[in-house]
Amino acid sequence: MKIVYAGTPEFAVPGLQALAQAGHAVVAVYTQPDRPAGRGRKLRPSPVKEAAQGLGIEVRQPASLRTADAQAALRALGPDLMVVAAYGLILPPAVLETPRLGCVNIHASLLPRWRGAAPIQRALLAGDRETGVTIMQMDAGLDTGAMLAHRTTPITPEDTAGTVHDRLAALGAQALLDVLPGLAAGALPGVPQDAAQATYARKLTKDEAMIDWTQPAAQIARQVQAFNPWPVAETRWRGAPLKVLEARALPGAVEASPGTPSQATREGIDIATGEGVLRVLRLQLAGRKAQTAAEFINGRDIGQEPLPN
Structure with a gap:
């Protein structure tokens, strides 16, 4: 498959690396534009950009995917699949429909619990005893798509958001590799989410x-x-x-x-x-x-x- 990968922070790096190491054809990486950081406010590339450059993969950084030019550039790649992990930009319907097999997301919770921006931290705050990752077929809603795979991990008293983050990033990468053969064969039906069980992980302040x-x-x-x-x-x-x-x-x-x-x-x-x-x-x-x-x-x-x- 020709895969386009979209992600920005450290959480999204293991998934990209796993695809490359497994020999999948990642034809381009989308990530957010470089942002000012540090005391000098110098532009800093995202962790995913740095990883993609290290792998020799083309990097694209549009400020939005809503423009006709950005959507045409994506179509020109002819992707079979788009993999999204904490990208930080909303994918409009035209983008969701561009890859032959659609777009899948690596989400850091056991959906439908903790849809939204801060699933790891909200799980810890709520005292959840376990969390995990979900590979989800994306649709137009906020983390509402059909579920393709779950991977779980316990939450211990010694854990922090940082340690859980690192475990889930690794679990998400492995789960992604596990679902790709079924996706490519068209033999991996998604399981609809139970909206009645959904909770929302609002952004931290x-x-x-x-x-x-x-x-x-x-x-x-x-x-x-x-x-x-x-x-x-x-x-x-x-x-x-x-x-x-x-x-x-x-x-x-x-x-x-x-x-x-x-x-x-x-x-x-x-x-x-x-x-x-x-x-x-x-x-x-x-x-x-x-x-x-x-x-x-x-x-x-x-x-x-x-x-x-």
Whole structure:
């Protein structure tokens, strides 16, 4: 098959690499235009662009796929299939209809749960015990197409959005390779999604990362998991921003006001919450390197002043 690949962030790189390593004919890669990044605001290519250039594949970066010129350029490639993974641009009907076998998407959730922009983080925030990837035949809706394959992975207390992201990227690449023979043979019927079971994974905001110590410790621990590596759960300590990178919820009643540090040992810094205790294991002051709890308390008096909500 002649395949066009469309993706932008790191999540989409393993799928592209898997296609190339398996010998599939990737005739072009579509990715978003280079964006300003860093202190100097220099233009930076996407991870998928860098990967495609390393593989010697043509890269195209239209600002939109809605123009007649962009759609004609895609048709000229004569693709059998378009594979999409976190591309970041909406595919209009004319694009969805261009490849002979349509467009398939690598989506980072077990559809129909967590359609939308932030499925990994929403699964962690909700306390889901497992997540996965879905290979989906794309249609005009938001992650509403028929499902071609699922691959699952458990979510552990040690996971972060970053670790789950990496596992799902690898699972998605393998699942994609698994479905291609059936797609090429026309022998892989899709399973319609049950819209009644659908949930929506809205985009993350920095405001969501602020810790409310009146919440239960279990909920705050999930917040810490979900927002690592971005935007990172945050509180304030003695007037300065303090990022919480790793934490665990401890059971048991607490008498102190929410946000009050109850003890600080090499095992962690215990902070009272609205229900239970949150043990902070790794944290980072603004402008400093990330530290373990043991490193943070070395030479510091944590005190018992409640952290703000």
